[in-house]
Amino acid sequence: MTASAREFQKGIRAGSSPYLVLELRRAHLVEEAFEQITKKHADLKKPLKVAFVDVGEEGMDQGGVTKEFFQIMVEKVFDSQFGLFKELEEGRCWWFEGVLDGSSHVELSKKEVRIRLIEYELVGILVGLALYNGVILGVRFPSVVYRKLLGWEIGLDSFIESFPALGHGLEQMLTWSDGDVYDVFMREFEISYEHLGQITTIPLVPDGQDIAVTNENREAYVQAYVDHYVHEHIQQEFVAFQRGFEKICGGEALKLLRPEELELLLCGNSDLDMHDLEASSLYDDGYSPNHTLIKEFWEIVHEDMTPEQHKQLLVFVTGSDRVPIRGLKDLMFVIQRNGPDSERLPTALTCFSRLLLPEYADKQKMKERLVTAIENSTGFGLV
Template sequence: MIRCAIVDAKAPVSLCADEGIVTAISFMELLNDVNNDNNFVSFEEFYNDAIKDAISMKEDYPRWKASSGFSFFNYPFLLDSHAKGDILKIENMITMRHELQDSFFRAMFIGVNSPYLHLEVRRDNVVRDSVAQLATKTTHDLKKQLRVTFVGEEGIDDGGIQKEFFQLVVKEIFNPNHGMFQNDPESRLCWFTKEYITDNGVLEEYMLIGRLLGLAIYNSNTLEIPFPLALFKKILHTPVGLNDLTELDPELGRGLKKLLEYDNDDFQELYDWTFQIQYDGPYGNRNTHDLKPNGASIPLTKENRSDFVRLYVDFIFNKSVATAFQSFMEGVYSVVDRESLIVFRPEEFQQLVVGCSELDFKALENNAKYEGWEEDSPIIKQFWEIVHDMSIEEKKRLLFFTTGSDRAPVGGLGNLSFVIARNGPDSDRLPTSHTCYNVLLLNEYATKEKLEERLKKAIGFAHCGFFLL
């Protein structure tokens, strides 16, 4: 006999005390394990919104951390990436609070000690300045809440400035001239330079870049980093495969899949290969690598082609970048607690870090809040009419102007706190924003045409910097 329990998210029920629900979840865990091995349905089919909405973070989180009693966090397949992001935020906020308290105590007995991790950078040297300052920071410093200042600008960082900071960092790091990563022209994705690096200076740079990524995750910032899913799999120690290579390098991936599928009699003639491969080095040079010892003398056959592909994938994602990736990982985990990521699948972790590229402004409108306006105020109606008629690039500029990022958070724009506040009567002033709090300030412009002209001019200045008004 199977007992079914219906969970009503609005009902004040103690889920962990319901034996039927606990038993059902244990059964669901078995189904999830089977699905993970066979991919019958998408892992997202196991998400349970009713449970997500009904559980209490304050009650469940301590049980999970203490391994005391039943906790829904021990069954992460039930929770979507947004809920798991909330778990990570709780972890990080607790750590930040501890570091804040410790800094006050250290200040009392040792002397001046900043309660924040403060980076002061120049816009035209953002990576160099960041790396130089991070190299001197202790583990305790990295666990503090981040504050960023741009040299020559007056803005106070309550979250908005660091959003732009990380965007500038990503733009510079992945510039091909920087030489740290290689870009595939078809997928437009990047991977570590295929070179077994031994230079300690270069390895330290990869470690500090990993530290920057860790800081973004730790401080809940999304990054438009052009990495494939394979990066997030490797960070979570999940095996990578041919599908991951196809995402990164579609041409090579298609070729290897064709190799595995080809069964005509002319196989040996067509694939007159050995276990020695050629690849592009970091400076445009062609290098060779033996997938097996004396690979140049081992011919490729139908019998060993699966081994050839497996070793090829392993070379691209592991062996060729071993030292660089290890240093990068050390940088990430110098900030982010390794144990706090165990609830994530690689796909969910990627969404947490990268955010959502799909911009649903209808969802943003439905979730918007207003200060000094009503939802049916004429200017609010005009504003959303203008926004929905914008091009995608204009919408991205509006999002960046208001929030400091042109990406949607995990779960989409429907999960973004977005406020439109009244800034006075009709005026020639441009709209302004508080990016730290995702607040757009609008005057009560006399006409829709004036509102559109002022708004589009303002978002055109989105990268002008941060100043106090």
Template structure:
């Protein structure tokens, strides 16, 4: 069989994917390296890429939702992290590792905001103090200040012992001794480096060891025979998963195709691109999210996105809609540029863009 076939129910997408992928991983692990074909139970339609893309979107959206309890997100940081007190099974973390690997194999960009240390750890490295910089910049800067503090009164100034306090997802304070009888050992000029290294090691490695091992196990199931670990740096693996950071909308305009009567010379299309090129980066990301289901740029740039803009009837009051699974923007032929801009901005600001297919 040339494909990896999954049949899932929308209402039980995580449970169904977990059961099927677990069975495949145990009985025929090599199938994980085949192209994914997804079928939603009770729905017609052949998966030519769009259904698989929607499957990934739905899984990521659900599993990374803080309410689901597997991952946490601090308000002052944009990244997500493993919940060290998660009630979910290791199998759930293995599943998201498999999903990450499958996304790479199937050229699907995921809306996943991991700090770089996750990709370093996937490559077999351990999290260290420097990795705290984008994991928790406030903590990193505080510890960096401590390391750079040269006065002899460090113990009195910081009044910090080797017992640390952190909070769980419910806001409860938890305590951990970085070494035996940690609350009796004060941080001094002599041992501050040891304190910082032990602190980082606990937060990035030991506190989430069970969750991360399961996650990495799933990732390796899919990628073990590839050259990811030897040919790619962690930053490049992040790009494979999350896409490029180069938002060149001139590339997107050149590669966009038109349908339903539109051409690149249609006045509505000319107005559309004039509006798009004047948008802020934030609004451009909203437009990508609206039309494709992700605000990420594919590896290789926006010219690889294969956007289609289709005419969706004559001038009317309706907002533009989108079939995100197929990167299709349905755009009525509005009577003027002002109306087009008003409707487009409303659409990308208040809707996720899922059209009815």
């Protein structure tokens, strides 16, 4: 079959498919995902199916591979080296890397600006796809992002919640009563941003560098500071991100949510109650809740594993360490017997949230084998 015939056949299959299918190579995941999302714009509101096609993982995606896809995409796209977002030490959140408003020494050509905004839009689509397909993302934004997506106002209280150090400094300036604030804070109507180790200071109002912040005008200064930081500084980037997000999740239904509810839908519950997981787990091929090995398995989980290892176990079996909104009791988790005692490591079918556990001869051996598997789990599972 010629290349053109193969492309024609592939196009026919895609057009008649009830799914949005992404066929990706792990080595080129981000660029291929963004390229296919762009080409398959008409299919974005179909249920998502993902296949990794370069490492012998072809097969059926029952949800686990899709979770892994989002997890890997988040790790790559939200890495500071990708250049779109920066990690805030306070709250371990990701915030927009604003460089398009003149507050950075970095100069971009019109083509580079256009590409950058397309990338923000594609990230917005990615976040929207996760929400649309019910996949919990392992990424956190400051709460003001959810307020902006819903069109809510942002005051000092929500600014403090998102950026505590900056916010409390502004609050202290507003409540200062021991003389004039300029004598203590020495501020003008300016704002400073740091990018790649260099600081740029720009005025908040015309000739702001010559206007001192006093008791009389400090409220106007705080309002201007907050507006610039959460709106003007990242306006182009956020508009592109929101445009992508709303291509998937726009509409009146979104406006019914509160910011904290939208955050919960995207980020899930961060509390890992492994007892809930035990209570809801299912068993197969000879295992049961009363089987000696299963009892020892849960003793290892509850007594010997660290919280980080709990997350690794969830990633190993389900493809994600994020918890459904109502907790681990809503998570599918199946432990299946995988033959008699052996030296093999446990394996997992992430697409079915199924742990394949050999019937090890003793508890210590199971612990060693299990920990080794979950701490080296990248790429495990079946598509």
